[in-house]
Amino acid sequence: MSYREHIEQHIDSFPEMPPLCQNLLGYLDDPDVDFKTIKDIIQFDPGLTANILRMANSVHFGAARQVNSLQTALARLGTKSVFELILSLNVSSRLQGSLPGYGLQANDLLRHSIWTAVASQELANILTMKHTGMIFTTGLLHDLGLLLLDPYLKTERTQFNRTLETQDKSFDQAERDILGMDHAEAGAIILKRWHLGPEIVAGVRWHHQPEEALEYQELIYLIHLADMLSLSEGIGTGIYGLQFTVSSKTITTLGLRKKHLEAAASTTLDKMRELETILT
Amino acid sequence: MTMIIVDIADMRISDNPDETLITYSLGSCLGVAVYDPALHLGGLLHCMLPLSKVDKEKAKNRPFMFVDTGMQSMLTEMYACGMRKNRAVVNVAGGSQVLDNQNIFKIGERNFTVLRKILWKNGLLMQNQDVGGNKSRTVSLNIKTGRFSIKSSGKVVHYELS
Numbered sequence: 351m352s353y354r355e356h357i358e359q360h361i362d363s364f365p366e367m368p369p370l371c372q373n374l375l376g377y378l379d380d381p382d383v384d385f386k387t388i389k390d391i392i393q394f395d396p397g398l399t400a401n402i403l404r405m406a407n408s409v410h411f412g413a414a415r416q417v418n419s420l421q422t423a424l425a426r427l428g429t430k431s432v433f434e435l436i437l438s439l440n441v442s443s444r445l446q447g448s449l450p451g452y453g454l455q456a457n458d459l460l461r462h463s464i465w466t467a468v469a470s471q472e473l474a475n476i477l478t479m480k481h482t483g484m485i486f487t488t489g490l491l492h493d494l495g496l497l498l499l500d501p502y503l504k505t506e507r508t509q510f511n512r513t514l515e516t517q518d519k520s521f522d523q524a525e526r527d528i529l530g531m532d533h534a535e536a537g538a539i540i541l542k543r544w545h546l547g548p549e550i551v552a553g554v555r556w557h558h559q560p561e562e563a564l565e566y567q568e569l570i571y572l573i574h575l576a577d578m579l580s581l582s583e584g585i586g587t588g589i590y591g592l593q594f595t596v597s598s599k600t601i602t603t604l605g606l607r608k609k610h611l612e613a614a615a616s617t618t619l620d621k622m623r624e625l626e627t628i629l630t
Numbered sequence: 631m632t633m634i635i636v637d638i639a640d641m642r643i644s645d646n647p648d649e650t651l652i653t654y655s656l657g658s659c660l661g662v663a664v665y666d667p668a669l670h671l672g673g674l675l676h677c678m679l680p681l682s683k684v685d686k687e688k689a690k691n692r693p694f695m696f697v698d699t700g701m702q703s704m705l706t707e708m709y710a711c712g713m714r715k716n717r718a719v720v721n722v723a724g725g726s727q728v729l730d731n732q733n734i735f736k737i738g739e740r741n742f743t744v745l746r747k748i749l750w751k752n753g754l755l756m757q758n759q760d761v762g763g764n765k766s767r768t769v770s771l772n773i774k775t776g777r778f779s780i781k782s783s784g785k786v787v788h789y790e791l792s
Contacts, residue, residue: 514783589783592766617685
């Protein structure tokens with residue numbers, strides 16, 4: 351059996367999306383749903399409610415005035431942002447463990463994921479892109495596939511080390527060559543099973559090969575760029591270091607200039623630290 | 631031996647011979663170690679962006695985020711602790727970059743260019759440097775001996791005082 355077939359079988363045993371998020375997902379696209387319905391779903395969990403309020407008051411999610419109640423958080427931030435908060439709180443625990451195959455210590459992947467989520471939003475703001483959908487969630491989940499591939503990295507460590515020594519190709523290309531699948535595809539398969547919508551799935555699927563995407567280019571290039579910036583700043587880098595390739599169409603697709611990257615990096619750090627204290 | 635962790639966009643100074651300053655996971659960021667052997671006084675800076683003009687407000691609160699304000703603040707503090715320029719030993723590592731043929735991710739190279747200018751203006755020489763490539767590096771400075779160490783891809787290289 352090939353590695354790809356092994357991995358596809360392994361996906362069946364990967365945990366489902368948290369039940370609370372599944373419930374809320376059903377209401378996201380329903381224009382008639384009122385805040386009270388959503389509040390009723392959430393409020394049975396006081397710990398979650400407290401964390402939602404901490405997140406709602408963080409600099410990143412930026413409620414203009416202090417938010418003290420769940421209903422106010424929903425009204426101020428909107429259903430979509432509250433869903434993003436809840437999914438972040440639920441998924442973060444899965445991103446906290448160490449991944450020995452990839453050489454990531456505890457919390458490295460979470461830190462990298464939060465940085466990418468915040469930086470993608472910061473870049474969208476700097477580049478004045480308004481319709482970026484659930485970019486924070488996409489950024490947070492972009493490397494979920496590492497959880498699935500980690501055991502295979504350990505098995506094939508010698509081959510991966512050879513790639514890292516010769517530095518002749520991007521690490522995601524090495525994953526495709528050695529395992530028949532990269533972590534971006536693995537993550538997208540999980541999220542498709544979670545029914546998270548085509549936009550998030552595409553953002554995760556093509557975050558290392560944005561030029562291959564047929565839709566949602568802006569979102570995908572933003573996630574790609576934020577991920578590259580995160581790696582570049584050394585946030586949660588594993589055995590692969592900075593051995594990933596920036597797509598050659600990034601500048602033209604996003605209208606990007608060097609100063610945009612540095613501006614995004616400078617504003618991302620403090621927001622990332624604040625969210626990290628809430629999510630760990 | 632106590633390890634004192636220097637976070638990203640931060641700097642620490644020590645004259646305690648039982649301490650080692652360490653900073654993890656340098657990508658395009660620079661780890662700059664300055665050491666005065668006569669005083670066993672060392673400083674380690676982890677700066678991430680070249681010039682503070684990109685965000686002057688941020689530079690006031692976090693001077694160590696930028697190479698220019700970070701180096702200036704570190705040197706000022708170390709001179710205040712008695713460091714002499716003619717004894718200062720400077721070691722540098724980091725400045726990596728992702729694979730990028732559009733050259734938009736030259737943050738590491740720009741960081742190093744700005745650092746060299748600042749060192750030149752201050753009349754300071756670099757003793758050792760390990761800069762560039764696409765690897766992540768962890769560096770440390772032993773306050774007792776002044777030994778500068780770089781760990782990358784599981785291998786450690788030590789630079790003793792010459």
